[in-house]
Amino acid sequence: MNIDETGIGCVKNSSSSASSGRNGIYLPGIEERRIRKWRKMIGVGGSDWKHYVRRKPLVVKRRIRKGIPDCLRGLVWQLISGSRDLLLMNPGVYEQLVIYETSASELDIIRDISRTFPTHVFFQQRHGPGQRSLYNVLKAYSVYDRDVGYVQGMGFLAGLLLLYMSEEDAFWLLVALLKGAVHSPMEGLYQVGLPLVQKYLSQFEQLVKEKFPKLGEHFSEEMVNPSMYASQWFITVFSYSFPFPLALRIWDVFLYEGVKVVFQVGLALLGYCHDELIKLPFEKLVPALKNFPEDAMNPDVLLPMAFSIKVSRRLLELEEEHKKRNQGMLQQSTSSAKQKR
Amino acid sequence: MASTAGGKSSNAKLVLLGDAGTGKSSIVLRFVKNQFIDFQESTIGAAFFSQTLTVDDASVKFDIWDTAGQERYHSLAPMYYRGAAAAIVAYDITNQASFDRAKKWVQELQAHGSSGTVVALAGNKADLIDSRKVSAEEARRYAQDNGLLFMETSAKLATNVSEMFSQIAKRLIEAQPAGNPSGTSLLLQTPSSTMPRPSSCCSSS
Numbered sequence: 001m002n003i004d005e006t007g008i009g010c011v012k013n014s015s016s017s018a019s020s021g022r023n024g025i026y027l028p029g030i031e032e033r034r035i036r037k038w039r040k041m042i043g044v045g046g047s048d049w050k051h052y053v054r055r056k057p058l059v060v061k062r063r064i065r066k067g068i069p070d071c072l073r074g075l076v077w078q079l080i081s082g083s084r085d086l087l088l089m090n091p092g093v094y095e096q097l098v099i100y101e102t103s104a105s106e107l108d109i110i111r112d113i114s115r116t117f118p119t120h121v122f123f124q125q126r127h128g129p130g131q132r133s134l135y136n137v138l139k140a141y142s143v144y145d146r147d148v149g150y151v152q153g154m155g156f157l158a159g160l161l162l163l164y165m166s167e168e169d170a171f172w173l174l175v176a177l178l179k180g181a182v183h184s185p186m187e188g189l190y191q192v193g194l195p196l197v198q199k200y201l202s203q204f205e206q207l208v209k210e211k212f213p214k215l216g217e218h219f220s221e222e223m224v225n226p227s228m229y230a231s232q233w234f235i236t237v238f239s240y241s242f243p244f245p246l247a248l249r250i251w252d253v254f255l256y257e258g259v260k261v262v263f264q265v266g267l268a269l270l271g272y273c274h275d276e277l278i279k280l281p282f283e284k285l286v287p288a289l290k291n292f293p294e295d296a297m298n299p300d301v302l303l304p305m306a307f308s309i310k311v312s313r314r315l316l317e318l319e320e321e322h323k324k325r326n327q328g329m330l331q332q333s334t335s336s337a338k339q340k341r
Numbered sequence: 342m343a344s345t346a347g348g349k350s351s352n353a354k355l356v357l358l359g360d361a362g363t364g365k366s367s368i369v370l371r372f373v374k375n376q377f378i379d380f381q382e383s384t385i386g387a388a389f390f391s392q393t394l395t396v397d398d399a400s401v402k403f404d405i406w407d408t409a410g411q412e413r414y415h416s417l418a419p420m421y422y423r424g425a426a427a428a429i430v431a432y433d434i435t436n437q438a439s440f441d442r443a444k445k446w447v448q449e450l451q452a453h454g455s456s457g458t459v460v461a462l463a464g465n466k467a468d469l470i471d472s473r474k475v476s477a478e479e480a481r482r483y484a485q486d487n488g489l490l491f492m493e494t495s496a497k498l499a500t501n502v503s504e505m506f507s508q509i510a511k512r513l514i515e516a517q518p519a520g521n522p523s524g525t526s527l528l529l530q531t532p533s534s535t536m537p538r539p540s541s542c543c544s545s546s
């Protein structure tokens with residue numbers, strides 16, 4: 001992951017109201033006004049939030065798409081993901097998981113701790129506060145859901161969250177996402193067989209064909225499928241190997257609107273580089289799909305493109321198709337298993 | 342993709358398999374960029390690299406898939422080893438469980454991979470001799486019994502990494518049927534056909 005220096009600065013000063021503009025330009029007047037509006041919308045400690053969302057959902061959506069002010073991001077993420085409610089409903093549970101339970105995944109987690117955002121100052125220090133809290137959150141989750149346990153990739157989710165909130169808050173946000181507090185649960189990303197990864201990839205493949213027919217055809221000719229480049233987009237919600245400033249803006253929208261923004265951003269990336277990609281042979285195409293040009297990484301360029309790509313309806317339809325296909329396959333395999341017996 | 346003078350040039354798809362943290366990405370990074378990073382980010386999904394190697398007067402362009410090691414990602418692996426000309430199965434000499442896992446990968450390649458795939462077993466982190474848990478003898482015997490190339494490697498110290506790729510290249514070139522370059526070999530002569538293909542044993546075409 002490319003670490004943006006201003007990203008780090010902002011993150012670690014998240015209590016200060018000064019924040020850099022969205023292009024890294026310091027815009028005191030505009031930025032302060034924006035933060036004031038946001039504070040009013042949230043209320044003290046989030047007290048007015050629900051009320052505001054109910055009254056003016058479209059205003060909230062529009063403001064979130066423009067980016068949550070960095071100093072309020074941690075709080076707002078907890079409000080929009082539903083994790084704040086989980087935290088309040090489960091006092092003491094996190095502590096119990098961290099301190100008293102043991103997890104079968106402890107060694108796996110330790111193996112990966114220093115391999116998660118290894119160049120980020122917060123996680124760099126061996127056994128430092130960053131690494132310790134990352135370990136605790138992942139361990140707690142692996143106990144909380146022993147079936148899922150710890151899966152590589154979760155660390156990037158937890159790591160991103162820890163830049164903006166406490167361990168306990170990050171844990172409950174992870175729970176809210178994976179168990180589906182406000183959107184559909186995403187634990188299938190990490191369950192055996194990675195069922196949700198498979199579903200998202202099949203939906204994405206179809207969307208590529210429909211939105212960019214020429215590129216879709218080129219992919220088929222070159223035998224490139226989305227598993228080769230997009231699985232990490234879904235598994236880590238763009239927190240792996242994307243610049244922080246872009247990842248954060250995606251997460252703002254992702255937590256409020258759900259996973260469809262991952263599809264939209266993925267499609268926007270392909271759209272942005274469409275004319276180059278279409279010329280490349282396999283061995284240049286795959287690297288290009290993992291390494292987009294810097295100008296495509298500008299959230300203020302990429303996100304408006306992403307929002308202009310409409311996917312909601314098709315996603316639902318494709319989900320149905322995927323379900324049917326899977327059921328068909330399941331029946332086939334159980335009936336063939338019966339025949340064998 | 343011009344051929345080298347007098348020699349031939351070909352493409353080979355190569356896949357790295359093995360438990361998480363055994364050093365697959367580090368081996369590739371050493372081979373492709375001659376670098377080593379102490380804290381290599383774990384691989385999510387799979388990563389792709391390509392690198393050309395010249396052995397004698399022939400050159401082989403490796404298209405390399407570096408996969409995620411954790412068991413949970415197993416279901417993504419077949420598309421990377423299917424149709425591969427070569428596979429490197431890595432384990433960590435300081436970790437017995439990673440050697441057991443390597444054997445599982447070898448079995449899986451034997452059962453579901455392409456019959457001509459050249460498989461190399463890499464006992465990585467050979468620099469950590471003080472913490473050795475898997476003896477070189479045991480691994481060598483296992484490799485011999487299963488017809489695998491075997492080397493202990495250190496991506497950190499650059500020991501045996503390029504050697505391993507050279508040996509793989511040599512085997513691939515030897516396996517190439519003379520006079521019939523596009524025969525059954527998985528070493529592909531056309532630069533554009535390095536993408537995953539259905540394995541010869543299962544495809545109907």
Ligand SMILES: Nc1nc2c(ncn2[C@@H]2O[C@H](COP(=O)(O)OP(=O)(O)OP(=O)(O)O)[C@@H](O)[C@H]2O)c(=O)[nH]1
Binds near residue numbers: 468
């Ligand atoms: N001492 C030593 N350490 C190594 C060697 N090769 C890799 N490592 C270290 O082992 C850790 C894991 O290496 P990776 O190359 O990321 O392992 P991987 O097999 O790609 O792991 P996954 O991507 O998680 O499947 C890193 O911290 C490396 O620095 C080696 O030859 N010697």
Ligand SMILES: [Mg+2]
Binds near residue numbers: 383408
């Ligand atoms: Mg790796």
